[in-house]
Amino acid sequence: MEKFEIHILGCGSALPTLRHHPSSQVINLREKLFMIDCGEGTQLQFRKTRLKFSHLNTIFISHTHGDHCLGLMGLIQTFSMLGRTAPIHIYGPQDLKEFLQPQLDFYQRSISFPVNIHCVNSKKNELIYKDRSVEVYTIPLSHRVLCCGYLFKEKRVLPHIRRDMIDFYQIPNYAINSIKEGANWILPDGECVDNSRLTFPGEIPRSYAYCSDTCYLPNLAGVLTGIDLLYHEATFCEENVVRAQQVMHSTARQAAMLAKSAKVGTLMIGHFSARYENESILLQEAQQVFPRTILANEGLVINV
Template sequence: MKTETPFELTILGSSSALPTSDRYPTAQVLRVPGRFFLIDCGEGTQIQIRRQKISFSKINHIFISHLHGDHFYGLIGLLSTLNLLGLKKDIHIYSPSELKTLIQPQLDHLKADLQFKVIFHPLNFKKPQKIYSDKKVEVFSFPLKHSSPVCGFLFKEIPKQRNIKKEFIKQYNIPVAEIKNIKTGADFKTTDGKVIPNAELTTLPPRPRSYAFCTDTVFLPEITEIIQNVDLLYHEATFTESMKDWAKKTLHSTAKEAAEIARLAKAGKLIIGHFSARYKTVSEFKKEAKSVFENTETATDGNTYKVEQH
């Protein structure tokens, strides 16, 4: 039986501006086949990476949504740790362009001993943009709306080719040169002119999985066009509806608004987080969100959320 390749999100931090005794500021690790992506890097991120037994050596792509401290103050400490561990792979940081200016003096301080390059990739705050791709996954940024320029991120598996049924290769004596075409959807014509439909020769691969990260933002329905049918959606929910006016003033979202985004996007599952430290529990957040979008969970530091293959 073929082993399923993992596609899973680990929450490292789910608090908003202030850390609490059981919640760190925003940070997440998304694991897709063979890759680990760090999304935001609040204080305490490297402590949480250790607690969750995530290999530091696996992380060399870091996505910083915006330049509020609770989303990047852990970055320089993490880079220092990666250096002390002797890692040599280049580190790619996708962030507002100003981040380089902010941390370059600290990097210069480490420069004599820095064993890897730090490569900055500036985000586009005007329109969606593909910012990373390889053979297995592609990543898009898209603008959100907050008191500081901010982007969300969409991670999508690259669709796999169709699976050819091995018994037909021998039965129809299919040449190796034709197999590639068949995997991409072509029919096969035998030497006597008979056409074998692709649907008979192959089976569908697993459906590509996806994850969207929507951090600090006002309620912004237009993003649902970008994240439509996403399997797993994280959306900030700093406040409940009882503080909707304050959410609007601070350019944040409520739990109900996050759920409405999930409903409009036809998401598979919603995780809400970035909770204001003024709340002692998050039960009201969950109740409020589930009244709009049933498949909702409240983020918990250390929890991992899997997206299954279908």
């Protein structure tokens, strides 16, 4: 099975602590890297993963609060010092350009590569990026500024060829691709060999959703139904639900309720408030509703 890893670089909330770094994750999908959010210190955390900077070409920013984006300019400058020439693409809500472009203009002489800013509609669930292996969709969230999450859907893997049957029917190599695409094979005597006899199914496509800062949105279950791994903020426990509502964040219990309603495979909670010295209270609260819940933590690597 091809690689689909989630590397947690930071899972704390806005107030700095010695326990957690600001929000950032890297997805390693078939050795192609995607970053989600880029708080302060992200590039140092990235170094610790031993992933290659040169394999990162796309960054997705959920919103322009500092703990999710203030590491961007430092990362861009580091890329320049490393001699990067390949473009980097940064996706985010409509105010992303207003935040980032003045910094790029100020440092333009020291940036050795194109930085392309793509502003997305954070109020819609729509396709914003695709390549040969993955599609990325926005997830509309509700926070104090424009904010969206991101849904990564692995593309369907083509069926695998049954080499024994290919050899048995003496099928030439030029026909392999069309058979992978679903074609049957016609023998010289006119007999049709059904595609199901020549192939076996590829791996089931996997999916990962990142729901950044947001108040509780039960209707997201429709967007998230059946995904393999859901990351959802859980800034507070339920005893602070009023505070959560005031600042438009979620509790661990609310994150678990959404995961249960959407029937996801696994829930990972993060974006922990600095008030909690031990996040086990958040984990226990979530697991009471959705047992397949885990805690995010710096250095954690999850295989989807």
